[in-house]
Structure formats: structure tokens, C-alpha cells
Amino acid sequence: MTNLIIWPVLIPLLTGILLLFAPKRVVFQRGLSTVSAAVLLVVNIFIVFTVQQQGIQTLQLGGWQPPFGIVLVTDMLAALLITAAAVVSLPILVFSIYSIGKERERFYFYAFYQFLIAGVMGAFITGDIFNLFVFFEVMLISSYILIVHGGTKKQLRESFKYVLVNVISSAFFVVGVAYLYAVTGTLNMAQLSERIGSLDTGAPILSVIAVLFLIVFGLKGALFPLYFWLPASYAAPPSPIAAIFGALLTKVGIYSIFRTYSMIFTHDTAFTHQLLGILAALTMIIGVIGAVAHQDVKKILVYNVIVAVGFVLFGVSTMTETGYMGAIFYLFHDIIIKGALFLMIGAMITVAGSTHLKEMGGLIKYHPRLGWMFFTAVMALVGVPPLSGFIGKLMLVQGGAEAGQYWIIAVMMASSLLVLYSMIRIFLKGFYGKIKLEKADQYGTTKGLLLPCAFLLTVSVLIGVGAEAVYPLAATAAETLYEPQIYIDAVLKE
Amino acid sequence: MEIVMSIIAGVLFMGGTYLVLSKNMIRIIIGTAIISHGAHVLLLTMAGLKSGAPPLLGLKASTYTDPLPQALILTAIVISFGVTSFFLVLGYRTYKETGTDNTEKMRGTDSYD
Numbered sequence: 001m002t003n004l005i006i007w008p009v010l011i012p013l014l015t016g017i018l019l020l021f022a023p024k025r026v027v028f029q030r031g032l033s034t035v036s037a038a039v040l041l042v043v044n045i046f047i048v049f050t051v052q053q054q055g056i057q058t059l060q061l062g063g064w065q066p067p068f069g070i071v072l073v074t075d076m077l078a079a080l081l082i083t084a085a086a087v088v089s090l091p092i093l094v095f096s097i098y099s100i101g102k103e104r105e106r107f108y109f110y111a112f113y114q115f116l117i118a119g120v121m122g123a124f125i126t127g128d129i130f131n132l133f134v135f136f137e138v139m140l141i142s143s144y145i146l147i148v149h150g151g152t153k154k155q156l157r158e159s160f161k162y163v164l165v166n167v168i169s170s171a172f173f174v175v176g177v178a179y180l181y182a183v184t185g186t187l188n189m190a191q192l193s194e195r196i197g198s199l200d201t202g203a204p205i206l207s208v209i210a211v212l213f214l215i216v217f218g219l220k221g222a223l224f225p226l227y228f229w230l231p232a233s234y235a236a237p238p239s240p241i242a243a244i245f246g247a248l249l250t251k252v253g254i255y256s257i258f259r260t261y262s263m264i265f266t267h268d269t270a271f272t273h274q275l276l277g278i279l280a281a282l283t284m285i286i287g288v289i290g291a292v293a294h295q296d297v298k299k300i301l302v303y304n305v306i307v308a309v310g311f312v313l314f315g316v317s318t319m320t321e322t323g324y325m326g327a328i329f330y331l332f333h334d335i336i337i338k339g340a341l342f343l344m345i346g347a348m349i350t351v352a353g354s355t356h357l358k359e360m361g362g363l364i365k366y367h368p369r370l371g372w373m374f375f376t377a378v379m380a381l382v383g384v385p386p387l388s389g390f391i392g393k394l395m396l397v398q399g400g401a402e403a404g405q406y407w408i409i410a411v412m413m414a415s416s417l418l419v420l421y422s423m424i425r426i427f428l429k430g431f432y433g434k435i436k437l438e439k440a441d442q443y444g445t446t447k448g449l450l451l452p453c454a455f456l457l458t459v460s461v462l463i464g465v466g467a468e469a470v471y472p473l474a475a476t477a478a479e480t481l482y483e484p485q486i487y488i489d490a491v492l493k494e
Numbered sequence: 495m496e497i498v499m500s501i502i503a504g505v506l507f508m509g510g511t512y513l514v515l516s517k518n519m520i521r522i523i524i525g526t527a528i529i530s531h532g533a534h535v536l537l538l539t540m541a542g543l544k545s546g547a548p549p550l551l552g553l554k555a556s557t558y559t560d561p562l563p564q565a566l567i568l569t570a571i572v573i574s575f576g577v578t579s580f581f582l583v584l585g586y587r588t589y590k591e592t593g594t595d596n597t598e599k600m601r602g603t604d605s606y607d
Contacts, residue, residue: 156588174533182540
């Protein structure tokens with residue numbers, strides 16, 4: 001089973017191709033997509049155990065020795081993230097079966113959903129910087145289509161901006177690859193790490209390239225000051241699509257910064273990582289300002305996506321093993337909890353028929369399960385022990401303290417408090433308060449919508465309660481990042 | 495030669511940036527296409543423009559040019575072609591739907607629809 005690690009990419013890709021053949025057969029589309037997502041989840045969990053037992057898994061495509069061919073590398077970080085992506089993709093798929101509507105389903109919605117997952121999986125496991133670019137494009141082109149799918153006026157308007165920003169950041173990615181190739185003469189990440197380690201430490205061009213890559217991935221991952229496109233874009237599409245975007249797309253950008261800044265650009269950390277830390281702090285501040293300012297539930301949640309970017313990248317900027325571990329833990333937790341929250345908000349909007357807090361109220365009377373699930377999810381997001389957000393944030397604080405970044409820790413704590421305020425406001429105004437709509441007047445039912453939310457929330461609670469079980473996995477992942485030599489040896493072994 | 499090509503790439507980026515910052519949708523799309531050109535030219539230049547035979551083994555030359563960037567550019571070209579064609583159709587649909595090709599006028603209020 002040496003080909004094990006390519007299956008996360010192949011399963012969604014082959015499913016997507018099969019789905020192209022019978023677009024009008026909705027039942028077939030739904031069935032095949034769901035089965036494929038479930039199989040993917042099982043395979044990914046199996047990969048996590050394999051990596052835990054046998055170390056980093058590599059696959060040389062076409063049998064070419066690295067660095068000459070493309071190599072897929074699944075270390076523990078990649079294995080955890082593809083698992084998180086698979087965990088979140090299955091319930092969102094089930095949610096879209098109940099809520100996306102027949103019209104959209106007939107026009108290749110599930111096929112593009114699968115291609116999006118294939119792109120995300122590929123971006124997580126590739127070991128080659130240009131291949132990363134290609135998988136980014138696979139993911140982005142699918143996301144362009146999903147964001148405009150249905151073609152309402154609002155979607156068209158926001159898609160135009162979204163596509164424009166991403167086309168430009170992709171062009172910058174190509175430029176970054178060109179510079180990197182000119183300096184090092186290689187594209188393989190392990191060899192890049194090795195060669196940059198052996199170059200002059202005083203090579204300022206490398207810092208320039210590092211910042212260029214930070215701009216590229218910051219545009220994809222909504223880092224301050226490159227987050228401007230995200231709030232409007234993510235509020236435009238229907239709830240399940242917004243959920244998959246909020247859970248996965250920005251995370252791929254964050255993961256790329258994680259990978260490059262922990263393995264490749266470690267030559268002048270005083271400059272690059274300090275810059276990253278400052279930007280992470282500003283991202284948190286901007287995110288909470290937006291989250292507190294808005295009255296629109298989708299917008300509040302979208303700004304919370306931006307806050308999470310700041311948290312994870314702060315962990316990367318500390319350059320300590322604890323900080324890395326916290327960032328990994330928080331990233332894993334955030335993929336799942338953001339998916340859950342977007343779905344719950346989607347269910348709320350379905351019932352209330354509006355996204356505005358002014359027009360909601362008293363939902364808890366008729367939807368108690370949704371209400372209390374939402375409350376639990378908010379607590380998990382903020383990091384109330386024993387739920388899943390707590391451990392990640394605790395380690396981030398520890399890592400920050402080890403690196404002496406006390407003021408960023410202060411910003412982080414204040415941000416957490418304001419995140420709590422912004423989300424609890426949805427609970428108090430939307431679920432409590434005066435009842436705006438009687439049962440008969442509500443715009444839809446939550447039939448079938450609650451199960452996916454419950455599934456994700458259960459996973460999130462299990463991560464929090466069973467932190468003992470997840471801890472060794474995160475420790476393995478952090479160790480690989482802290483000691484890039486492990487990764488290099490695994491890839492470039494004779 | 496690399497200097498000249500770098501200047502050309504810079505001019506392409508400059509023109510593309512100027513067009514992207516304009517208000518007309520079609521100009522913006524053309525601007526992104528020009529920026530892609532600049533990126534491809536830069537990719538070719540950065541790998542070095544040493545004189546050598548085209549990378550065809552049948553030529554039995556003593557030195558060849560670097561084949562890797564050519565493969566990268568070929569990949570980047572088809573990707574940007576696909577994205578540009580999608581972008582043009584998206585612009586057309588947006589024009590049909592909103593009745594304007596001026597991005598300033600497309601601004602909806604943040605009212606919740």
C-alpha cells in the first residue's frame with residue numbers, strides 16, 4: 001500500500017469526474033457524493049494512524065527520485081489537516097442535500113464540490129512548491145464556480161471581486177516561484193529547505209521572497225491588510241458553500257504560510273517572523289472590530305474567520321515547539337468549529353428568512369436543540385474548558401510567553417473576549433428575546449439540517465474532552481516542523 | 495538580455511496594474527491577462543536566458559536551455575487561460591444582470607437581501 005497517500009486526492013477527483021456524466025440525476029449525485037465523502041474520511045483516519053506508526057509517508061509520483069519528480073509528502077500536520085477537511089466536508093455535503101435546492105443540484109454542484117475537496121487535499125499533501133500552486137488553482141477555480149453558482153445579482157457582484165483578487169494573488173505566486181527558482185534552482189520543498197539552510201544567512205533576497213510569499217498566502221488566507229475581499233465574498237453564497245469556504249479555503253493559505261515559514265524561510269527569523277507576529281496581532285484586532293460592529297449574522301461569523309487566521313499565525317511566528325503545537329491544535333479545531341457554526345447560522349437563516357439580528361428573536365422556543373447546540377459551539381469557539389478551543393489557545397499563550405511576545409498575548413486574550421461578545425450577541429438576540437415569528441410563519445424547517453451540525457459539534461467536543469488522545473499527534477506534527485531535518489531526511493532519502 | 499526582459503516584465507506589470515485599477519470591467523479583465531503575461535515572462539527570464547539548443551534530445555547539442563521553466567510556464571498559461579475565459583463570461587453575466595459594466599455602480603448597499 002505505498003500508494004495510500006494519493007487516495008485523498010484521487011477519491012474526490014474520480015468522484016467529481018463520474019458526477020459530470022449524469023447531472024440531472026439528483027439522487028445519484030447525492031448518493032455518490034455522500035458515499036465518496038464517507039470513504040474519504042475513513043481513508044484519511046487510516047492515514048493518520050499510518051503516519052503515527054511509521055513516520056512520514058512519501059510517494060514519488062512516476063517513480064522519479066526526488067528532487068527530480070513531484071513528491072507527495074504526508075507528515076503528521078498534513079495528515080491531521082486532510083482528516084479535518086474530510087470531517088468537515090461530509091456534514092456540509094449532507095447539509096447541502098437538504099438546503100441547496102434542486103435547481104442548483106442539477107448544474108454540477110456536487111461535481112465542483114468534489115473538485116474543491118480534491119484541490120484542498122492536494123494542497124495539504126504536496127511536497128513541491130509549483131505543484132502547490134497548481135492545487136491552489138484547482139481549489140480556486142472550483143471555488144469561483146461555487147461562489148457564483150446560482151447566479152443571483154449579489155453573488156455575481158461579489159464573485160467578480162473575489163475572482164479578481166485571487167487571479168492577482170496567483171500571478172504573484174508564479175512570480176514568487178520564479179524568484180525562488182532563480183535563487184535556489186529547485187522547486188522541491190525539502191531541497192529548498194536544505195539549500196536555503198546552506199546559503200548565506202545574510203542573503204537579503206530571501207527575506208524579500210519570504211515577504212512576497214507572505215503577501216500571496218496572506219491574500220489567500222485573509223491576513224491583515226489583505227483581508228478586504230473576504231467579508232463581502234463569503235456572505236454572498238448560500239450557507240453550505242459559505243461553510244465549506246469558511247472552514248477550508250482560508251485554512252489552506254494559513255497552512256502554506258505555516259509550511260513555508262517553519263521549513264523554508266528560517267534564515268532571518270528576526271525580520272520575517274516578527275513581521276508575521278505583528279500582522280497576526282493586527283489581523284486579530286481587525287477581525288474582532290468587524291465582528292463586534294456588524295448586526296448581520298453571516299458577517300459576524302465571517303469576521304470571526306479572520307480572527308482565527310491571526311491566532312494560528314501568531315503560533316507560527318513564535319518559532320517555539322509549544323507555539324507550533326498550539327497553532328496546529330487551534331487550526332484543526334477551527335476548521336471543524338467554523339464549519340459547525342456556519343451550518344448552524346445557515347439553519348437559523350433558513351428559519352428566520354433573514355440574516356439580520358433585528359429580524360430574529362425567540363427562536364429557542366421552537367428550536368431548542370439548535371439553540372443549545374449553537375451555545376455549545378460558541379463556547380467551544382471561544383475556548384471555554386473542557387471544549388476544543390481551550391487547549392489550542394492555552395498552548396499558543398505558552399508558546400508566546402516562551403518567545404516573550406507578551407503584548408500579542410494580551411491582544412489575543414482581548415480578542416477572545418470580544419469574539420465571545422460578538423457570538424453571544426447572536427445567541428441573546430436571535431434565540432432569546434421576543435418571539436418574532438410563530439411556528440407557522442417561519443420560512444423553512446430545520447429538518448435534516450440539525451444532524452450535520454450535531455455531528456460536527458460532537459467531533460469538536462470529543463477533541464476537547466479527548467485531548468489526551470490528540471495531544472501525541474499534535475506533538476509529532478510540531479516536532480517535524482520544529483526540526484525540518486526530519487522532513488528533509490524523509491523526502492531526500494537515498 | 496535578462497535586464498531587457500526584466501524591464502519588459504516590469505512594464506507589463508505596470509500596465510496590468512493600471513488597468514486593474516480602472517472602473518471598466520473589461521479593462522480589469524484585460525489587466526489581469528497582462529499581469530499573467532508579465533508573470534510568465536518573468537518566470538522564463540528568472541531561470542536564465544543562456545544560449546543553448548531547444549530542449550530536444552534529437553538535436554545532439556552540447557548545451558540545452560533549461561526545460562523546467564518552460565514546463566512551468568506551459569502549465570501557468572493554460573491555468574490563466576481557463577481562469578481568464580471564466581472571468582470574461584462572469585463579467586458578461588454580471589453586465590447582463592446588473593446592467594452596468596462600471597464597477598463603481600455595482601456597489602450594492604449593505605442592506606440584507
